[in-house]
Amino acid sequence: xxxxxxxxxxxxxxxxxxxxxxxxxxxxxxxxxxxxxxxxxxxxxxxxxxxxxxxxxxxxxxxxxxxxxxxxxxxxxxxxxxxxxxxxxxxxxxxxxxxxxxxxxxxxxxxxxxxxxxxxxxxxxxxxxxxxxxxxxxxxxxxxxxxxxxxxxxxxxxxxxxxxxxxxxxxxxxxxxxxxxxxxxxxxxxxxxxxxxxxxxxxxxxxxxxxxxxxxxxxxxxxxxxxxxxxxxxxxxxxxxxxxxxxxxxxxxxxxxxxxxxxxxxxxxx
Amino acid sequence: xxxxxxxxxxxxxxxxxxxxxxxxxxxxxxxxxxxxxxxxxxxxxxxxxxxxxxxxxxxxxxxxxxxxxxxxxxxxxxxxxxxxxxxxxxxxxxxxxxxxxxxxxxxxxxxxxxxxxxxxxxxxxxxxxxxxxxxxxxxxxxxxxxxxxxxxxxxxxxxxxxxxxxxxxxxxxxxxxxxxxxxxxxxxxxxxxxxxxxxxxxxxxxxxxxxxxxxxxxxxxxxxxxxxxxxxxxxxxxxxxxxxxxxxxxxxxxxxxxxxxxxxxxxxxxxxxxxxxxxxxxxxxxxxxxxxxxxxxxxxxxxxxxxxxxxxxxxxxxxxxxxxxxxxxxxxxxxxxxxxxxxxxxxxxxxxxxxxxxxxxxxxxxxxxxxxxxxxxxxxxxxxx
Numbered sequence: 001x002x003x004x005x006x007x008x009x010x011x012x013x014x015x016x017x018x019x020x021x022x023x024x025x026x027x028x029x030x031x032x033x034x035x036x037x038x039x040x041x042x043x044x045x046x047x048x049x050x051x052x053x054x055x056x057x058x059x060x061x062x063x064x065x066x067x068x069x070x071x072x073x074x075x076x077x078x079x080x081x082x083x084x085x086x087x088x089x090x091x092x093x094x095x096x097x098x099x100x101x102x103x104x105x106x107x108x109x110x111x112x113x114x115x116x117x118x119x120x121x122x123x124x125x126x127x128x129x130x131x132x133x134x135x136x137x138x139x140x141x142x143x144x145x146x147x148x149x150x151x152x153x154x155x156x157x158x159x160x161x162x163x164x165x166x167x168x169x170x171x172x173x174x175x176x177x178x179x180x181x182x183x184x185x186x187x188x189x190x191x192x193x194x195x196x197x198x199x200x201x202x203x204x205x206x207x208x209x210x211x212x213x214x215x216x217x218x219x220x221x222x223x224x225x226x227x228x229x230x231x232x233x234x235x236x237x238x239x240x241x242x243x244x245x246x247x248x249x250x251x252x253x254x255x256x257x258x259x260x261x262x263x264x265x266x267x268x269x270x
Numbered sequence: 271x272x273x274x275x276x277x278x279x280x281x282x283x284x285x286x287x288x289x290x291x292x293x294x295x296x297x298x299x300x301x302x303x304x305x306x307x308x309x310x311x312x313x314x315x316x317x318x319x320x321x322x323x324x325x326x327x328x329x330x331x332x333x334x335x336x337x338x339x340x341x342x343x344x345x346x347x348x349x350x351x352x353x354x355x356x357x358x359x360x361x362x363x364x365x366x367x368x369x370x371x372x373x374x375x376x377x378x379x380x381x382x383x384x385x386x387x388x389x390x391x392x393x394x395x396x397x398x399x400x401x402x403x404x405x406x407x408x409x410x411x412x413x414x415x416x417x418x419x420x421x422x423x424x425x426x427x428x429x430x431x432x433x434x435x436x437x438x439x440x441x442x443x444x445x446x447x448x449x450x451x452x453x454x455x456x457x458x459x460x461x462x463x464x465x466x467x468x469x470x471x472x473x474x475x476x477x478x479x480x481x482x483x484x485x486x487x488x489x490x491x492x493x494x495x496x497x498x499x500x501x502x503x504x505x506x507x508x509x510x511x512x513x514x515x516x517x518x519x520x521x522x523x524x525x526x527x528x529x530x531x532x533x534x535x536x537x538x539x540x541x542x543x544x545x546x547x548x549x550x551x552x553x554x555x556x557x558x559x560x561x562x563x564x565x566x567x568x569x570x571x572x573x574x575x576x577x578x579x580x581x582x583x584x585x586x587x588x589x590x591x592x593x594x595x596x597x598x599x600x601x602x603x604x605x606x607x608x609x610x611x612x613x614x615x616x617x618x619x620x621x622x623x624x625x626x627x628x629x630x631x632x633x634x635x636x637x638x639x640x641x642x643x644x645x646x647x648x649x650x651x652x653x654x655x
Contacts, residue, residue: 013517042504043500043501043502043503043504044500046349046499046500048345058506059506059508059517059518062504063504064499064500064504064505065504065505065506065507066345066348066499066506066507067506067507067508067509067510068341068344068371068509069341069367069368069371069509072337072338072341072368074338074341075333075337075338075339075340075341075342075345076341076342076344076345076348077345078331078338078342078345079303079305079331079341079342079343079344079345079346079347079348079349079353080345080346080348080349080499081345081349082303082329082331082342082346083303083329083345083346083347083349083350083351083353084349084350084351084499084500086500087349087499087500104334104335104338105334105337105338105341107334108333108334108338261324261329264324265324265327268324268325269324269325269326269327
C-alpha cells in the first residue's frame, strides 16, 4: 500500500493521544484508505465526533472537522448534512459516546436514514475517563465501575443499527485491515445511514483490568470471539453460540432523508 | 394562500400570535433551518416552521429531543444556514450544554425560550418569567449572553430579526425570552416590507483559495470572521479550550485569552445591543422596571398613578442581557422608589438592586401562580409606602 497518508493528515497535530497498542489508529488508516479510493474532494468531507479517545480522530484529519459534545455527534452531523446535502458526512464515535449518552441519537439517526456513515470505534470501555464499564462491556468483564465484573448484558451495535433502520451495517476487527477497509468503503458508498462496528482493543484499561494481555493477545481473543459471517451457514449453532459475526451483516434500500426532503420542497414550493 | 412576508415588497397587515410573529421574524431574517422538539407553549413555532420553510427552500427537522435540536442547529449553522430552535423551560434546560458549545465554538444560532412555570414540568401552559436567570447563566462556565424579551406581537417579530442579526454579528447563540402571554396573545401586526428590514450576515474573512485561515483569529472587534464548512477552508471546531487555529490548547495563556475574549466581544459592543423603552421616566419619582407582558400591566399602572398625581414612570428593558445598567440608573435618576414586577420570585429585581445600590428602595411585585400580574397589584406597590 503505497498511498500517501499524510495528504489527509494534519501533520502538525501529531503525535496523537492514543496509547501504544490501541487500535484506533489502525481504523483511522482504514478510513483514509477508503477515502483515497473514493477521491472525494477534501473540502467536501466533514468528519464529526463526540467526546472520548476515538472522538479525537477528526483533529488529526485534514477535512472540515467538528469535535462536538459527549454523545451528540450525530445530531450535529445531521444538521450539517441537512443544511448542505452536498457535503460528505462521516461520524466517528466511541462505544460509550454512541451507545450510552448518544443512544437516543443513534437509533433516530438510523431511523431517518440520512446519507451519513457512523464508525463506532468499539473498545468496550470508557478509555479517556479511565476504564469505566460501557454499554458494550461484555458480561463478566471488569471496568473501574464494575470491579466485580459487569452484570449487565452488552448492546450489540449492529443489531441495534439494523433494528433501528440503518441501511448498511457491518462489523470488522482492527486486526483484519482488509476486511475493515472493505466494509468502511461500502459504508461510505451506501446512499443512506451506515454503521460500522469497528472493534479496537484498549490495552491500557480493558486489557490490563481484565488481564487480557497485550495488543496482540487481545486481538487473538477478539478473533476467537467472532466468526466470519460468510461462513455462518456452514457453522453449527454451537459453534456460533456467544460469538459475534463479522463482515457485512445487513444492507437495505430505503429512501434517504435529504432526497425525500428535496422532493417535498419541489412539491410544496410550486 | 397568504402572502409570503419574506417575499413582500410592501408591508403586510396580519393578525398573529406571538409565536407566529416570531416565526415570521425568523424567516424575514433569513432563517432557513429549524430543528425542534414539541413542547408547550412553544410548539406553534415548530409547527408553522414545518409548513413554511420548505416553501422557501429551507429545511425543517423534528429531532428526538431538545439536546439533538440544539446540536442540529449548530451543525447546520456551520454548514452556512441561519438556524433556530424553539422550546420552553424543560427543553431549554436540556439544551444548555450545547448552548455553551455554540458560545465556545462561536457558532451563530438563535434559541427561542417561551417561558412557562417551573421548575420541572411546572405549569406547561401558564405564563412565567422564571427562566430569566437561566437565559443568562444556564450553561456552565463563564460565557457571554445576549437575551431579548418582547412585549408585543410586532416586537416579537422585530426582536426575532434582531436575535439573528446579533447572532450573526457576534458569532454566538442568542436567546429570545418570550413569556407565554406574548407567545399566545393575538394582535394586529404590520409586517414591514422586505427592504425596510435590516439584515446582518456573518462577516467573512477576506481570503483567496489556498490562503491560511485561522477560524478564531479576531481583529480589534474581538469577533473572528467566519467561513462555513464546504467553502474551501478546512478547519477544526471543538468545545475544548482552543487557540486561534481552532485546535485544542490547554496552555494557561491561551485559555485566559479565549475566555476573556468570548465575554469581552459582547461586553465591548454592548451599547449596540441595548434595546429599551423609557415611558415618562424624565421626572419619575417612582420608577417601575418591567419587561415582557408584565410591562404592559406596568404601563397601565403608571398611567393610573399619574392620574392620581404620582410621578411614576416605566423603564422597559427589551435587551435583558447584557443589562442596560446605565439606562436603568438614568431612568431612576429622580426615583425615591423602584418597583420591579415579575412573574418569578425576584430574578431581575436582584439585578436592579445591584445596579441602584442601597440608596433607592426596590420593591418587588412577584407572582408565581400562573396568572399575569394585574395593573392593580403594581399600582398598589407604586402608591404604597
